[in-house]
Amino acid sequence: MEYVFDVRAKKLTFILMAVGLLSIVLGFFGGDHASQRVWTSILISGFFFFGVGLTGTFFLAIQYAAESGWPTVLKRIFEGVAAYLPIGSLALIIVFLAGTFHFHHIYHWMDADLYDPASPHYDEIIAHKQAYLNLPFWWIRTIAYLAVYIWFTMLFRKRSLMEDELTADPKPFFIKNQTLAAVFLVFFGYTSVTASWDWIMSIDTHWFSTIFGWYIFSGMWISGMVMMTLLVVYLKGKGLMDFVNDSHMHDMGKWVFAISFLWTYLFFCQFMLYWYSDIPEEVTYFQARINDYTWLFWGTMLINFIFPMLLLMSKDAKRNAGFLMFVGVIIFFGHWMDTFMIISPGAMKDHGTIGLVEIGTFLGFLGLFLYIVLGALAKRSLLVKNHPMLEESLHHHIN
Amino acid sequence: MSKAIYALYDDDEIMVDGAKSILSKNLRIKDVYSPFPIHSLENVLGIKWTRLAITAFLYGLTALTLALIGMWFFMIEDWPMNIGGKPNDTLYQNLPAFIPITFEFTVLCAAHGMAITYMIRNRTFPGMAARNPHPRTTDDHFAIEISKDENSGVSEDEIRTILKETNPVEIFEK
Incomplete structure (x- = not known):
């Protein structure tokens, strides 16, 4: 089953990219805070789609490590989504470089004055964090995370294509994949947390939260899960993935359902403890969000919780392409709004809005993402060969 | 006078195949006893989805x-x-x-x-007596129950012949 990335689809992604580019360029002429707003908007959408790509690699690694048979027919989708990772990392690096050279002020702590006791801007709290939060060490970490994520992504892809051509017994090959996946998952487990501190939590430099890493990770995971489900629904709708049956769709629906709850749980877990203890240095984070972004803050949480909860609860809904599509599109955007809520109040204070610039950048990144992912899917057959659990997956049947 | 005839099997796949062949001969199965859930059995027996x-x-x-x-x-x-x-x-x-x-x-x-x-x-509560037809259906055997009332058009001998063709380890009445 070959997918062809036809001219019509290509045109659509180019239109989306053009919209994105246009809103970024025009955004710079948007009056007060224009440049800060555009960079914030690029970080929001850039990080959001980076997370979607990273979920592809992460989810693939989980399937290897857990020896799970059912998703083998969907493996190409996971790899396709992960193909966005190099470009996604580039987008992040551009934002980080712009911050390092003070084109924007998203990362307040990058300001050298804060660490100088003689300066009027000296900030004792941030100065005490200097051992960890200083530019050289921060850049070393950033490069290390990205390099290792990309390296594993490419390695999994390379080995998956090698497996297609395999003539020998695929079992030892699979066992090596399993070992690699386990190594990746350990690295990912630690660095997804520290990366969320470095890239996101450091925007609100004074503030800290111990559950933050998981919160960001669960947000990434659900966005990626939804994107992979939507891609399967799209390709199955075109008749290219007839080997994907109702049971596979049911399982993908279950993942979307379950990770929505994981996200809601972590959201509430972080919020409730800070709300209850009401300690000034902790609660400021939520004050900034609830006071200046009341509707967005609660609305995001309710959309991402209520829609999957009520609409995806039944078995029939999880097997229905229309339901999955409807809920998927809503919570995909809902989790983009969540990324906005995580980044914007720190970077834009009370000036953040979801306007043409933010929506335009989102569409632009969506176009870029789809261009790369659909391109990667078109390169190879949508069904893997020689995978030891392929037969099991083709006969996957659950009730 | 016993109410039902049972066929006892020592393998779940033989039992499922047996159930299929029994149903194809227009015999009605009242119930099936198994120590564990058997995949695809509910489709064979046409059991409605639980509410x-x-x-x-x-x-x-x-x-x-x-x-x-x-x-x-x-x-x-x-x-x-x-x-x-x-x-x-x-x-x-x-x-x-x-x-x-x-x-x-x-x-x-x-x-x-x-x-x-x-x-x-x-209708199963803690402390109640077991109602399975054969003690081994909670261990390693599987039983198909054929009610005589439900199959009044078929003679007992015919039922036994049909059951025997499905390779049970034992046929008994209760």
Whole structure:
């Protein structure tokens, strides 16, 4: 089953990219805070789609490590989504470089004055964090995370294509994949947390939260899960993935359902403890969000919780392409709004809005993402060969 | 006079194949006994999908409402509780503090409700005598039950002949 990335689809992604580019360029002429707003908007959408790509690699690694048979027919989708990772990392690096050279002020702590006791801007709290939060060490970490994520992504892809051509017994090959996946998952487990501190939590430099890493990770995971489900629904709708049956769709629906709850749980877990203890240095984070972004803050949480909860609860809904599509599109955007809520109040204070610039950048990144992912899917057959659990997956049947 | 004829099998796949061949000869199967759930058996027997999930949802909904009404009455209405200076004028202001209890109570009621409903529906309660036709159907054997009343058009000998063709280890009446 070959997918062809036809001219019509290509045109659509180019239109989306053009919209994105246009809103970024025009955004710079948007009056007060224009440049800060555009960079914030690029970080929001850039990080959001980076997370979607990273979920592809992460989810693939989980399937290897857990020896799970059912998703083998969907493996190409996971790899396709992960193909966005190099470009996604580039987008992040551009934002980080712009911050390092003070084109924007998203990362307040990058300001050298804060660490100088003689300066009027000296900030004792941030100065005490200097051992960890200083530019050289921060850049070393950033490069290390990205390099290792990309390296594993490419390695999994390379080995998956090698497996297609395999003539020998695929079992030892699979066992090596399993070992690699386990190594990746350990690295990912630690660095997804520290990366969320470095890239996101450091925007609100004074503030800290111990559950933050998981919160960001669960947000990434659900966005990626939804994107992979939507891609399967799209390709199955075109008749290219007839080997994907109702049971596979049911399982993908279950993942979307379950990770929505994981996200809601972590959201509430972080919020409730800070709300209850009401300690000034902790609660400021939520004050900034609830006071200046009341509707967005609660609305995001309710959309991402209520829609999957009520609409995806039944078995029939999880097997229905229309339901999955409807809920998927809503919570995909809902989790983009969540990324906005995580980044914007720190970077834009009370000036953040979801306007043409933010929506335009989102569409632009969506176009870029789809261009790369659909391109990667078109390169190879949508069904893997020689995978030891392929037969099991083709006969996957659950009730 | 016994009511039913049973065929006992020592392998679940032989039993499922047997059930298929019995049904293809227009014999009706009353029930099947197995020590573990057998995949695809419910499709062969044409068993309707359980409505237990619907009852679970209703129990959960009831518990959610009860928990919120209860906490509203105890903590807000009857005697406003001042805990660490948290707002206690309205339910919504203090709602975050009530969410964990509401969640726990919902899970508690849904789980117990489901378990009790299951027991009542199957008429099986703790301490009751076992009603399986053969003691080994809770160990390593599988039994198909053919009711004589349901198959009144077929003679007993014919039933036995059909059952014998499915390779059971034993055929008995009870």
